[in-house]
Amino acid sequence: MANKHVVIVGAGPAGLSTAYELSRHRIESTVLESTTWIGGISRTAQYKGFRFDIGGHRFFSKSQEIEDFWTEILQDRMITRGRLSRIFYRNRFFDYPIRPFNALKNLGVGTACLCILSYLKAQAFPPKEVRSFEDWMVMSFGRTLYEIFFKTYTEKVWGIPCSELSADWAAQRIKGLSMASLIKSILFPGSKKKRGEVIKTLIDSFRYPACGPGEMWEAVADRVESRGGRIHLESPAMRLERNAQGLVCVWTEKAIAYRGTHFVSTMPMRELVAALDPPAPETVQKAAKQLGYRDFLTVALVIDQAELFPDNWIYIHDPSVKLGRIQNFKNWSPQMVPEDRYTCLGLEYFCFEGDGLWSASDEELIALGRQELAQLGLVDPAKVVDGTVVRQAKAYPVYDDHYRGNVQTIRNFLDKEVPNLQLVGRNGMHRYNNQDHAMMTGLLAARNIALDAHYDLWAVNSDAEYQEEIREGEDTSGRLVPERIKP
Ligand SMILES: Cc1cc2nc3c(=O)[nH]c(=O)nc-3n(C[C@H](O)[C@H](O)[C@H](O)COP(=O)(O)OP(=O)(O)OC[C@H]3O[C@@H](n4cnc5c(N)ncnc54)[C@H](O)[C@@H]3O)c2cc1C
Structure with a gap:
């Protein structure tokens, strides 16, 4: 097919990796991003010169290709950090693992x-x-x-x-x-453990961009644009117009139509199906509506104290507070704070969109964070000098009893009726996975277009390895998460 043009929905790791790989093959692409930022869940938020992640984003992968990608983009801006993370319970620190x-x-x-x-x-x-x-x-x-x-x-x-x-x-x-x-x-x-026995959670160091994960994705976006790719922020894909052959164009909120020969989506599957025009059959819409998500918010507090504790992050097991985990971003990289006298802590609360935590005002959440830190005895509340809140909807795709069947129903329909659309990434494929997996699915989607290849993106496992063959009974669906008891 002459003059391929690819429309990519989402400027997170998956969408940007797709655009980057396409630019290497000199294929035109346009990335549509609904927000004002680059990097999706892997962005770095900024507040008065303080930087913080949504969670804390370690860069590690079993895939050498992904590790090389990160090095190629940021070179010596990728720093290696020692990992220290402990459990805080009854006013004491327990080693974790x-x-x-x-x-x-x-x-x-x-x-x-x-x-x-x-x-x-x-x-x-x-x-x-x-x-x-x-x-x-x-x-x-x-x-x-x-x-x-x-x-x-x-x-x-x-x-x-x-x-x-x-x-x-x-x-x-x-x-x-x-x-x-x-x-x-x-x-x-x-x-000692047997030789070669490596347990992922035990790794004691990781790589990290000096200014947080957002630095990686902003650099990738710059490279894409310098090679002629286009990235439009504040351009949410609202309507995906299709005909008998597949997708024709993506309409954004501003009623602009982006036409393409190929399409790649990282938007949540639930929203993708809802945006199809003409609509998908009732069964497919029902399957999409049943996909669930767990949401997340970070209360970032600025503390007027240079050192607090040496951990990158601390798990809070104390049942008397709502706080789940604390990130100390300065311990991820010293460049995450503008002045050495300050520390910036990211207090992580897991929630559902619309519940009490999610709907609380920023002021209430900052007060809650300050009070819980004081209650735990970890920070003197008088030293908390400022704070801000970042909410992240759909941080975790939920694996419930029905999600596998629902994802399959959507895939079957799209494979048949919308063959020029590829789904990649975390919410794009409803997979609870890390950046490396999101990136690998994006890279392979780009190669499918550029090289007329036939990689099965669903055969990328949670280690970001492409599996030529999936053995019967093998689970490639992603990281392990709990499920509710079946009735
Ligand atoms: C708390 C937490 C901690 C994590 N820690 C790590 C870690 O340590 N290491 C690691 O590698 N990974 C980690 N991850 C996972 C990592 O964040 C994701 O794997 C990665 O960001 C997924 O990339 P993506 O591009 O698929 O999706 P996203 O990052 O979600 O990006 C999707 C993009 O699409 C945009 N979008 C959505 N809908 C539309 C629309 N309709 N139109 C236009 N744009 C749209 C979104 O705004 C977003 O920018 C963590 C995640 C969480 C929640």
Whole structure:
């Protein structure tokens, strides 16, 4: 096909990686972005010279191609940082990943004995049926340890009681960690893991752009534009006009039509289906409407104190506060603060769009953050000198009982009726994955267009590796997340 022109919806990692790869193949593209910023969830927000992420974005990938991409773009602006992240519980810091000696020391002899007794009780009286996350964890570790290390944070993140989350998630996620292995590592602290056994959560360093993830995506956007690609901010795709062959053009809110030969979407699948014109069949619309999301907000507080704690981030397991995690952005990169005398903390609250937290005013949320930090004894409230709030809708695509079937229904329809549209990225594919996965799907989508290739984007796994063959029963759907118990 002569004169390919690609319209890409979304200027996050997936959309920009698509545009960048197309520019390398000298194919024209136009990126439409609804907001005023570049980088999507991987942007860096700024407030009076303080920079902060939506969450904290570590740059690591098992894919060498992705690692090389980051190096090519930012060169020595990619810094390597040591990782320190601990759990804060009952006014004490526990190492994370959990180290038995440290945990024992912090818990004290009394609580440690309680942990052992409650474990023995769970062994003597195992539940008749192990259905929930709570059943599984209590059975494996005893109630006391479960309540200290697993219950509160899990419930804060997912907004669902652990007694309603399915046990499968615990069995898959916590596999390899058991009371027996904890006791073994106390008795034989020198025993090492087998060679080559690498657990992702244990990695102790990561790369990071000196001015936050947004620096990466702004640099990619600049390269795209310098090679002739167009990026339009404040241009939400509202209507996707199609005919018998597929998509014809994307209409933005400003009633401008962007015509293309090929289309790539990173917008949430739910919204994509709703924007199709003529509309998709009723079954497809119903499937799209059922896709769910978990939302997220950051209260960024400026503290007039140069040093607070050495962690990059801290998990807050204390059930008396709503706060889930604290990022200390200066420990991600010193360039995240304008003056060394200040620290900027990102207080992370997990919520649902429209709930009490989400709808609270910025002033209320800043006051809540300040009060919770004081309650935890982590920061002197008098030193909190300023603050701001950033809300991120659809931060996490939710994996409920029906999401797989719903995604498949949408895919089947689009494959058949809209063949010149490719879905890429996180909400674009309803996959709970990192930047590297989003980028890889974007790169392969671009190659499908530029080289008339046939990469199956759904065969990119959560390690951003393209799998030529997916074995029967293999799950490529993304990172593990809990599901509600099936009735
Ligand atoms: C709390 C948190 C922590 C994270 N930590 C890490 C980490 O440590 N490391 C890591 O690699 N990843 C991390 N991630 C994941 C990472 O943020 C995502 O994988 C990545 O941003 C996905 O890129 P994307 O382009 O697919 O989607 P997005 O980043 O969501 O970008 C999509 C873009 O499309 C735009 N858009 C949506 N609808 C429309 C429309 N109708 N018209 C035009 N534009 C539209 C959006 O405004 C957005 O800019 C984290 C995510 C969260 C929520």
